Amino acid sequence: MNTSTQCIIIGASHAAVQLIISLRQNGWAGGITVISDEAHLPYQRPPLSKAYLANTVQDEQLALRAPAAYEKLDISFKLNTRVTAIDTDKKHVHLDNGDLLSFDKLALCTGARARPLPIPGADLNAVHYLRTMDDVKGIQASAATAKSAVIIGGGYIGLETAASLTKLGVKVTVLETESRLLKRVASPQVSAFYLRLHTEEGIDIRLNTQAAELMGDQTLSQVVCADGTAIEADMAIIGIGVIANTELATDAGLAVDNGIVVNEFAQTSHADIVAAGDCTNHPNPILNRNLRLESVPNAVEQAKAAAASLCGGEKPYAELPWFWSDQFDVKLQIAGMNQGYTEAVVRGDINNGRSFSVFYTANNKILAADCINRPKDFMLAKKLILQNIECNSASLSDEHIELKSLLQ
Numbered sequence: 344m345n346t347s348t349q350c351i352i353i354g355a356s357h358a359a360v361q362l363i364i365s366l367r368q369n370g371w372a373g374g375i376t377v378i379s380d381e382a383h384l385p386y387q388r389p390p391l392s393k394a395y396l397a398n399t400v401q402d403e404q405l406a407l408r409a410p411a412a413y414e415k416l417d418i419s420f421k422l423n424t425r426v427t428a429i430d431t432d433k434k435h436v437h438l439d440n441g442d443l444l445s446f447d448k449l450a451l452c453t454g455a456r457a458r459p460l461p462i463p464g465a466d467l468n469a470v471h472y473l474r475t476m477d478d479v480k481g482i483q484a485s486a487a488t489a490k491s492a493v494i495i496g497g498g499y500i501g502l503e504t505a506a507s508l509t510k511l512g513v514k515v516t517v518l519e520t521e522s523r524l525l526k527r528v529a530s531p532q533v534s535a536f537y538l539r540l541h542t543e544e545g546i547d548i549r550l551n552t553q554a555a556e557l558m559g560d561q562t563l564s565q566v567v568c569a570d571g572t573a574i575e576a577d578m579a580i581i582g583i584g585v586i587a588n589t590e591l592a593t594d595a596g597l598a599v600d601n602g603i604v605v606n607e608f609a610q611t612s613h614a615d616i617v618a619a620g621d622c623t624n625h626p627n628p629i630l631n632r633n634l635r636l637e638s639v640p641n642a643v644e645q646a647k648a649a650a651a652s653l654c655g656g657e658k659p660y661a662e663l664p665w666f667w668s669d670q671f672d673v674k675l676q677i678a679g680m681n682q683g684y685t686e687a688v689v690r691g692d693i694n695n696g697r698s699f700s701v702f703y704t705a706n707n708k709i710l711a712a713d714c715i716n717r718p719k720d721f722m723l724a725k726k727l728i729l730q731n732i733e734c735n736s737a738s739l740s741d742e743h744i745e746l747k748s749l750l751q
């Protein structure tokens with residue numbers, strides 16, 4: 344392969360790192376330049392709300408690769424640098440320092456950013472979002488002196504943050520506008536379990552509650568809810584979802600529709616530009632639909648397809664989505680996606696203790712499973728889903744019947 348060809352990767356996170364590795368594995372001999380608007384070499388994002396916030400993982404352990412690995416792969420990084428525009432005709436990118444960089448191939452691994460909360464006081468000191476390592480450093484600085492925190496949003500990030508701050512000795516209140524936690528992603532049964540878990544751990548969960556105003560003299564002191572209730576708080580974290588970073592792609596004339604539109608080979612509507620990770624809207628042949636995912640396994644597997652395309656090969660991205668979340672002593676592993684399920688079958692005791700699985704079925708087929716502290720169920724659920732095995736509710740819920748025996 345031509346050693347003078349240049350590949351530029353925008354973003355330096357999970358998708359970008361896999362892309363670098365796969366490019367070299369696929370024989371890309373040209374230059375690779377990674378441009379990131381963050382100050383750090385690529386690091387793992389999932390521990391940010393978990394072990395890193397709880398202070399049990401240090402900065403070095405967060406690194407996705409040691410710096411020497413990038414040297415060995417001959418990667419050039421431009422950190423603290425933002426790409427402001429892509430010229431698809433001239434094939435160069437504009438940087439915020441005024442420079443232009445030419446590319447032969449371009450990869451958009453721009454991910455997503457925290458969704459801002461448009462209420463008064465959201466810019467006060469001690470009000471935080473949680474997407475980056477620097478965000479967590481800010482949260483930790485506030486937590487060092489805080490006695491109480493309000494978390495706005497009862498999704499995974501909000502709940503993981505609630506668990507980590509509780510471990511740090513901060514009294515936490517979670518505000519959720521919906522009638523249950525995790526409403527967008529979990530079934531009512533699993534939502535009820537998380538309400539029990541967090542309540543057992545001393546967290547004050549307030550459902551059907553909307554934060555209307557953050558008040559304080561420069562620094563937050565109170566969160567006022569839409570019903571007029573005021574909650575004293577030394578800090579707040581806003582976790583109300585993310586927005587995909589698609590503006591560069593839109594401005595460059597690429598197809599964008601709830602994410603940068605790519606095909607199964609991670610190719611955008613421009614022949615020399617691929618995209619991977621949280622920023623893409625891609626087809627999933629197993630689920631038979633297009634979707635945008637926010638998960639590390641998605642970023643990594645899609646980046647492998649993108650690298651193959653950049654090297655002139657074809658490696659379709661066709662994986663069953665899976666996710667995880669750690670809160671207190673509970674590891675949730677999710678296989679598949681439960682949209683369209685008609686029955687939620689519980690295996691184990693969902694009302695007591697912290698170990699059970701919920702299988703989501705339709706027409707006697709499993710679409711997805713939420714496995715709480717049950718790694719074995721998770722592994723088998725993946726196989727049952729992928730092999731499209733027929734199983735009835737009775738055998739899924741009966742713990743005397745081994746799940747393994749349902750595999751053909």
Ligand SMILES: Cc1cc2nc3c(=O)[nH]c(=O)nc-3n(C[C@H](O)[C@H](O)[C@H](O)COP(=O)(O)OP(=O)(O)OC[C@H]3O[C@@H](n4cnc5c(N)ncnc54)[C@H](O)[C@@H]3O)c2cc1C
Nearest residue numbers: 354356357358380388389426453454455620621637638639
């Ligand atoms: C707190 C937290 C916990 C999470 N927990 C889990 C979990 O348990 N399991 C799981 O699977 N997933 C989890 N996720 C989601 C997971 O981290 C993402 O799916 C993953 O990081 C996506 O990787 P990515 O490479 O697509 O993009 P990102 O990680 O979003 O990285 C994109 C990078 O590109 C940069 N960038 C964007 N635009 C530009 C530009 N114009 N110029 C230069 N740089 C730019 C961004 O600043 C960012 O650094 C979590 C996310 C967060 C925030």
